[in-house]
Amino acid sequence: MNLTRIETEILHLHNSVNVRPTVDAARKIGELLLEVKAYLDHGQYLPWVRKLGLSRQFAQAYTQVAKAHPVNDQSSGHLSIDGLLKRIRQGRRAERRERTDQLTEDNDNATEEGIVLGDSLKWLP
Numbered sequence: 328m329n330l331t332r333i334e335t336e337i338l339h340l341h342n343s344v345n346v347r348p349t350v351d352a353a354r355k356i357g358e359l360l361l362e363v364k365a366y367l368d369h370g371q372y373l374p375w376v377r378k379l380g381l382s383r384q385f386a387q388a389y390t391q392v393a394k395a396h397p398v399n400d401q402s403s404g405h406l407s408i409d410g411l412l413k414r415i416r417q418g419r420r421a422e423r424r425e426r427t428d429q430l431t432e433d434n435d436n437a438t439e440e441g442i443v444l445g446d447s448l449k450w451l452p
Contacts, residue, residue, distance in 0.1 A: 328366050333359050334379055341381065350392065353408045357393025360386055391415055 337359050340352045364372045376386045392408065395415045 328363075330363065330375075333363055337379060337381075341385070350408060350411055353389050353392040353411075355393075357389035357391070360390050361393055364390075388412055 337356055340356045340359075343349075343352055360376070363375065367375060373383060373386075376383060388408065392411060392415075395411075395418075
């Protein structure tokens with residue numbers, strides 16, 4: 328792995344993002360950051376990010392875009408990076424609500440199938 332090449336590419340893309348934010352540049356930066364994070368030993372990533380001149384928040388935002396935004400996805404090309412991050416957060420909230428609703432429904436169904444006797448729940452055959 329050539330860290331110097333990756334550092335140069337990240338800085339170039341980050342500086343272009345500051346001029347004109349693009350989702351594609353943010354995704355590429357995120358992919359490079361994830362590549363380096365996987366390569367470095369535990370505890371070395373954040374100091375490396377700081378040395379690069381990026382904040383932890385920028386690095387986190389870029390990696391979120393990379394994880395959530397497929398290369399060929401044209402549906403969010405019109406969004407700013409902030410808009411895309413907002414969409415990602417909304418999607419995660421919706422997924423959590425769906426999981427919670429499903430767990431609640433499963434619990435309700437399980438309770439309806441059983442008879443409570445004392446402190447224990449006895450299941451009908």
